[in-house]
Amino acid sequence: MKITKKNGRKTEVDKMEYLTSEKWHDDATISAYVRWINAMCPTVNSINTLQKTEELYTPYRTTFCMPKISDYSYTKVQAINKNNNTRYDAMETVITFANGDKVTVSCPIEEANQYTGFYTAIAKYAMGNSNKVNNAADYWINKFPKQKAKTEEKARRLKEQAKNIKRKKERRLQKEREDMEAKRLADKYKIKLIANKKYGVPLDFEP
Template sequence: MKTIKKNGRKIEVVKMKYLTSKTWFDYASTSKYESWMAAINPIVNSINTLQKTEELYTPYRATFCMPKISDYSYTKVQAINKSNNTRYDAMETVITFANGDKVTVSCPIEEANQYTGFYTAIAKYAMGNSNKVNNEADYWINKLPKQKAKTEEKARRLKEQAKNIKRKKERRLQKEREDMEAKRLADKYKIKLIANKKYGVPLDFEP
């Protein structure tokens, strides 16, 4: 800040001009911004780290700790298909944990496997005893391949349609060329007939 060594009044005026100037405002704004950024950067870094972690892992993978199993069963049951309300034979896996939690999974008897049922029950429990594991498996095993197949089939049909359009265009152009050539030959023959009648020029004469 500029100071003038004359009297107190003059110095105060210079101070006031500086404090109300754009230079002081820019300096103050920059200082506050830098201070704010220095304070907020650790929080931003923590949020970014947490976001990257959540993109790679589910909360269950980070926190799941399976309690001790207190009971297990693998039995044949009558299950109900909710889509058409029909009954079918299924194998049901039931796991009870020492903390009182219980998880149940079932599978049609012709597709059932005891080890798969056990692993599926543990995975279901790890996902909060929800159908998230089943939904993910259904997406990657059934839905996604069908979507890809549908997309590929659509692309194949579009490609085939483009080829058909190209072939039709080529046939149309070929037909036009043939028609033009036929017309040219017909006109040429007419000219020969006229020349033959008027001047006796042979029809096989080529100029």
């Protein structure tokens, strides 16, 4: 707002704000920044989605396309136990693929099954021809139930311990109430004795 004098009178004139080159540059920069943020939002969302996906899924392979099988065998072999370095009879499944890849799995002969060996070999190849499938099976079949049972047993003991603490607290409060009631009755009887001695009030008198 600008005040000017014209013919001795004060006149209020609105001061126009011209858009300078510097201000235009600032506005343009802000607009470009906003446009850039809006353009990046889908990318950020996709990255967040990818992170959540990685938390939910174990990326053994991004994509799995099994090549054709060119050869297969299921034979009896002599395997070695690495723990005690002893030999034992086992059934070995070998699958060879058209691209030259080969996967081998073995199982003690008393536990072996031809279909299970074939499926295990395919799963092992899908997981990069490593021991990941064995480790996963060992975890979910052997280790996880033991951990779950241990956790449940610990929770049961804690729950039982909390119940015992609660029962002890209730018994202690009950005893305190009984002691207070006994003390109140004893004090009341003492008062009656004093009244009987001084004023001859009967002991069975109730005010």
